[in-house]
Amino acid sequence: MKVTKEEVAYIAKLSNLMLTPEQAEKQAEEFSNILNHFDTINQENLTGIEMYSFEDEPLRLRKDEAIPFKNSDELYANTKSMQETAIKIPKVVE
Amino acid sequence: MDVSALSIKDIQLGLQQKKFSDVELVKGYLDRIRKYDKDIQSFITLCEETALEKAGEVDRRIANGEELGFMAGVPVALKDNMCTNGIKTTCASKMLSDFVPPYDAGIVEKLRQGDAVILGKLNMDEFAMGSSNENSAFFKTKNPWDLERVPGGSSGGSAAAASAGFAPITYGSDTGGSIRMPASFCGLVGVKPTYGTVSRYGLIAFGSSLDQIGTFGRRTEDAAYALEAIQGFDPKDSTSLQKGYATDYATSMKSGIKGLKIGIPREFFQEGLHPEVKDSVLKAVSLLERQGALVEEFSLPITDSGLSAYYIISSAEASSNLGRYDGVRYGYRTTEFSSYEELVIKSRTEGFGDEVKRRIMLGTYVLSSGYYEAYYKKAMLFRQKVKKLYQSAFEKYDTVISPTVPVLPFKLGEKTADPLAMYLADTYTVNVNIAGIPAISVPSGFSQTGLPIGIQLMGNYRSEETLFKFAYSLEQELALDLVPKIGEVK
Structure with a gap:
């Protein structure tokens, strides 16, 4: 399967990533090789197989209880810019 | 003190009989790390101070006759994708290069409760994506058996450190072979347990339905003991198995393999398999047969x-x-950014390495409208097929044996230009994760140039006990010298 650099650029956009035109070209070639290999799966007979099967491990639910985090200062220590308990980002609404 | 070849049992006996203190032991490991890790480059973070503090505490508590945990005084090191409270956890990525988790992963909690001594955090392929450790954003870890070669990946730092004797055991994670592959390349026992055996809480996620934490050691007994220390139900991981955990692997593994059945899947021995790997694996199988297994x-x-x-x-x-x-x-x-969108896109583009970006984009592609049916849905259907095929294999066989990696440890830079060539190194290991079954890589010998070769033992769900029996039997029969002379090829 051949992937074009325009398609790669579009996928990059969907992934919130930026590519230079040279990178997009290189990625298009690598993508084509990888997707060619992925085509092996098209030769498999997959009729009659159900996609999901939960029979082995039934869904377990726990009580919806809030557990306060004991040290909120540590929790926020990894944040780059804070104002009280809010994380600062550029304005999203004018 | 010389710690290069110590087993967990040696450490436990040594501490018990007061042959050495835990502080002396930990200093021994730190000295060895200082001496050799400048060449091997396995540690991202070394926790010298806290490790010595913990060792001092273990010594005091032993002196006071207090009861200690399962891993009392045993030095361990962890792949840098397991969250450690107050200790930097980077996933070998620029994205997390200054991330200090405010909590411990489930496994770290268990190790701390067990009184293990955490020596530090180990290098890996960025976000566990890679098979050579060359995708680390920081530096490339080398194979202790030949410093020009890769240790395998993605838990390459964990494998290199255990092989070099920087800790008697180390921990890694395995999404498609990331424990077994480097274990094979570094001459170690590498255990990928049944999905759900070890809590994934605090393991930085890559492929959540495939990720599983496991162990590295030079001996089956050490790798199995290390697993016993961390296995068990964790309510914080909804995929964690509630019960049915085997214990005391060290005793059960010694009961022999007479009458147990081995299946050899012929498709795992075809084109692309290095002849020396094939010979080594088949020789190992014949040794197991000699011990009474049926092949x-x-x-x-x-x-x-x-x-x-x-x-x-x-x-x-x-x-x-x-x-x-x-x-x-x-x-x-x-x-520098002027909008929220720019902040996100630029942070991701600058923070992630090439392989991580490639995988994110591949994933986005196979899930996108028009390609979901062609790729993702088919892959998920094939996943069910793989599970069923393994299921019927395990109705007949106690273990299915293959090579772990089709090739010998390769040179740094040898496969970096072609991502598909790198992916092909995972051919024999990925299906185990797709099915969620356990598998162990065990050393089966060396190439003519002295490079380690590994054999992969796959088993049915929750059959770790049986797999350890095979691993232990092979290890006894082969009696390989697995301590590398660092920097020299045998």
Whole structure:
């Protein structure tokens, strides 16, 4: 399967990533090789197989209880810019 | 003191009989790390001070006759994708290069409760994506058996450190072979347990339906003991198994393999397999047969499509899991931006390495409208097929044996230009994760040039006990010298 650099650029956009035109070209070639290999799966007979099967491990639910985090200062220590308990980002609404 | 070849049992006896203190022991390991890790480069973070403090506490408590945990005084080191409270956890990525978790992963909690001594955090391929450790954003770890070669990946730092004797055991994670592959390349026992055996709470997510934490050691007994220390139910991981955990692997593994059945899948011995690897694995199988196991060849036609299904599913899950890194709450944030969109896009583009970006994009592609049916859905259907094929294999066989990696440890830079060539190194390991079954890589010998070769033992769900029996039997029969002379090829 051949992937074009325009398609790669579009996928990059969907992934919130930026590519230079040279990178997009290189990625298009690598993508084509990888997707060619992925085509092996098209030769498999997959009729009659159900996609999901939960029979082995039934869904377990726990009580919806809030557990306060004991040290909120540590929790926020990894944040780059804070104002009280809010994380600062550029304005999203004018 | 010389710690290069100590087992966990040696450490426990030594501490008990007061042959050495835990502080002396830990200093021994730190000295060895200082001496050799400048060449091997396995540690991202070395926790010298806290390790010595913990060792001092263990010594005091032994002197006071207090009861200690399961891992009392045993030095361990962890792959840098397991969250450690107050200790930097980077995932070998620029994205998390300054991330200090405010909590411990489930496994770290268990190790601390067990009174283990955490020596530090180990290098890996960025976000566990890679098979050579060359995708680390920081530096490339070398194989202790030959410093010009890769240790394998993605838990390459964990493998290199255990092999070099920087700790008697180390921990890694395995999404498609990331424990077994480097274990094979570094001459170690590498255990990927049944999915759900070890809590994934606090393990930085890559492919959540495939990720599983496991162990490295030079001996089966050490790797199994290390697993016993961390296995068990964790309510914080909804996929954690509630019960049915075997204990005391050290005793059960010694009961022999007489009458147990081995299946040899012929598709795992075909084109692309290095002849020396093939010979070594078949020789190991014949040794197991000599010990009373019954060997039969059968067909398991999953290698080609399995590799595709694995890369489709794991990349799809990664594209979703890594969506959280947006430069807003934690992780790398770009310096110049004027809008929220620019902040996110620039932070991700600058913070992630090439392979991580490639996987995110592959995942986005196979999940996108128009391609979902062609790739992701088919991969998920094939996943069910793989599970069923393994299920019927394990109705007949106690273990299915293959090589762990089709090639010998390769040179640094040898496969970096071609991502597909690198992916092909995972051909024999990925299906185990797709099915969720356990598998162990055990050393089977060395190439003519002295490079380690590994054999992969796969088993049915929760059959770790049986796999350890095979691993232990082989180890006893082979009696290999697995302490590398660092920097020299044998």
